[in-house]
Amino acid sequence: MNYVASDLKVVGTRPIRPDGVDKVTGRAVFAADTRAAGMLWGKIKRSPHAHARILSIDTSKAMALPGVKAVVTAADFPDIPSEEAFVGEGPMNFRDLALNVMARSKALYEGHAVAAVAATTQEIADRALELIDVQYEVLPFVIDVEAAMAPDAPVLHDDLFTAGVTPKPEKPSNIAKVVTFKKGDVEAGFKDAEVVVEGRYTTQPVHQAYIEPHACLASYQPDGQVTIHASSQGHFMVRAYTAKLLGMDMANIRVNPAEIGGGFGGKTLIYLEPVAVALSKKAGRPVKIQMTREEVFRGSGPTSGAWVEVKIGAKKDGTIVAAQQVLKFQAGAFPGSPIGPGCMCGFAMYDLPNVDVVGYDVVSNRPKVAAYRAPGAPITSFAVESAMDELARKLGMDPLALREKNAAKNGTKTHYGPVHQNIGFTAVLDAVKAHPHWKTPVKEGQGRGLAVGFWFNIGGESTATVHVNEDGSVTVATGSPDIGGSRASMGMMVAEVLGIDVARVKATVADTASIGFTHLTGGSRVTFATGMAATQAAEKVVDDLKKRAAATWEIPVEAVEWKDGKAYPAGSNAGAFEPLDLAALALKAARTGGPIVAEVSVNAQGAGAGFGAHICDVTVDKETGHVTIERYTAIQDVGRAIHPSYVEGQIQGGAAQGIGWALNEEYIYNTKGQMENPGFLDYRVPVASDVPMIEAVLVEVPNPRHPFGVRGVGEVPIVPPMAAIANAIKSATGVRMPNLPMSPPKVRAALDAAG
């Protein structure tokens, strides 16, 4: 059924989330909060070198320390052959994943795991790490993307030959892949152009910086069965990867989805679980591992830093006739940067006749990148939206008008193939034009910037079960870890379909043994895909309830209608019966066919793409180079907001992360290739006093492929901020900042250089 045009009673309201009280009282259980009888503490020894051959590992002294119960190295794990795995929002190879979890012959970045211990206390485990003697042959290393592409760069992998070029290169290199997209004839397009802008932009790797460090508790039983408590974006992902890396049957692994303390893409792969299982197996006791913040920075994936070149050509009226981009993305120590989306998302907002995009996926001696909120899109869009601002200036055109002139619409064919369908970009631009922020003149001394952003959003496999309990209350179970309030939206959609008070519905996240397969929480897919499964399961329950009412009344099921949580005889011909509500039907369940429950699994298609536009006013302190965000408005097509507060929260949170990416966040390396700022004091994410209120404006262009019109909302909001802020700085100072972060020293230097 489709409810887009229906009069909705629950969807669009703002009830308190079902897991809320647990979280404001400290009762919610995250992985690090779990314990088990006889539990040991696991710790990981990490390479101090950016690039080194591991000559030997002597664990005997560590094993001899009283309290140490197990030590593992790569020798304790199967040597995994090369095999493509699909990891959340980007491709990865199982062999690389295994080597990232535990280095085998080479340490490829500072912080790369080389051994692990389990001991009775954390302190003993720490001492044992120091007693593990690893002999290294230190190798030349390379950190930056362009240096890694140089012909004489130290090569990380002897067997890495650039994919995507013919003929296959004769020599291995750090360029893992070349991606190209072409549409039309870009050369001819530039010949037609009357105005051309060109620019080179760089972005720094930034960490997802979830406040909860990675953690898990694993217990290996003598019969080979394993229980894992993990804080992850996908407990089915944890099960699959742990099974693969340890050569186990998935049926022998049960993963409990602990509450997750933020992920933003960074918890779509595993680091600790196979290690904890291996230690538990060896020690015969449960093992808990939790990373320190320093380990999170040194040993888990940020998103790529990048080098991006953009060239755009337009007619004098603003019509873009050619667009070109070259992107070089750092992948970290193993292939698999978000170069694909990087190549697709930059120009996806526009209807362009001639496009040429080339992207490079490049390895270097840094932690392997992980997905981070709209992976690749913020990077490519920083470059394109900065260039669009320059184009508007060169044309003497309003930046909003330039976007309106070239905006992608339904039917626009993208340069990477698909045709945009059911998109709401025009509605977003209309909302910008109508918004008081845009209409208010810029205050004296401030500058205003505008930028837009796009993300595909995904659907995919999800399972949901709806149980009508014996008293008529309802439990919804899904396989989607809830990071930002999705249990609330699941309960609301089910309550809407059943026609009951949302307080009578409780949603939960079921473990891997208790619900059908569900793809991880990522790609802004949960409210869309899992929501679709939950909605359909609720509809099946309604069908079942109607049948039971029909049987009770001995009338045909077609003569029963379901309304406001009750079965009614449909019209006077059906007979005169008192309506049966959920509680009455639940009470009689045993006599009308047994438990009332429905499970639905979907492979959801038609995730509506998302578009957003951000307006930002800044002040630049010319003495210090400090940028203050004075006003911030984020406008986005959200399809249909199930719980508007949590939709706004996604937008506000994404914008704040973008502000950090724009103004503060970066990895600082020393001359040995070691990270110098692996803590929140020196890697500064935005704090409350760094940001203003962020106004989130919800534009609702329903996605017809979802019963309630939902489209994903979590990722788009991190796409526009960097360019919006850069464009505002340009407007305030006349200076273009092409390199992130636009931190005070860099802004100050740019202002000085401009005189």
Place this chain on the structure above:
Amino acid sequence: MAKQHVTAVINGEETEFLCETQQTMLDVLRDVIGLTGSKEGCASGDCGACSVIVDGRLVCSCLMLGVEAEGKAITTIEGVADGETLHPVQQKFLEHAALQCGFCTPGLIVAAKALLDENPNPTETEARYWLAGNLCRCTGYDKVIRAVMDAAAVMRGEAAR
């Protein structure tokens, strides 16, 4: 070295515990006493997820030794509500959807309570600077600040609970 015996009042209850001299108050709360509401986000006093109130003062429990608790009164997130009645800050966090993942939430709520205990009528700027020691990566702080300001109004009797 032998473990130290410590007596403190934790969430209103006299509590005895044994701890190593080097153990932090956060580790004592989480691993010795079993109060896991206080979270470790950094163990260096930068994120505020482990915030507790010690004799009326807001403290990162990861920067305090367990032995320093001797004779002190400590309030953790588990002690903020009055039985079944949530503290106004907790209630407003729920109503304003001021949490997403919920990991930083205990520390933010303890810190906000400490703010309002000291300053019942903070400006938005004062609230933002007071809470600048509590990192939240999910919300962008907008709804957090609204919840705290609204809770302050409730506690002053100017707004409905």
